[in-house]
Amino acid sequence: MGHPAEVEVLSKALSGIGVDEKSLVSILTQSHHEHKRTIKRGCSQFFVxxxxxxxxxxxxxxxxxxxxxxxxKALHFMK
Incomplete structure (x- = not known):
């Protein structure tokens, strides 16, 4: 199951100015299907x-x- 702390990290990563790509990729790529469902329920602002x-x-x-x-992507490839 997803942890409330991960949902909070994802919410912060996706809010405000810019996206915290490292946190987003880290959590979502290491999650199994049921874990992602829990995260989805915790990030309801992305679903209607x-x-x-x-x-x-x-x-x-x-x-x-x-x-x-x-x-x-543009910033990454400018380096």
Whole structure:
């Protein structure tokens, strides 16, 4: 099961200015399926219910993540 501390780290990594890529990658790449489900439940701001009551990604949150990762990629390859 996911730990509340990891959910808090992920929330902080994805909030504010920029994304803490190291924390994000570290937690998500070392997690098994059930652990990721627990993390998903703890990070509900990234999921919304549609008109048919299906859960889907929150498009605004995903756009923000994509922009941050593009920025990270650009900075990484400038070195």
């Amino acid at each position: 219910e549609d008109e048919r009551h299906f859960e889907r990604w929150n498009d605004d949150a995903i756009k923000t993540l994509k922009a941050e990762f593009k920025r990270f």
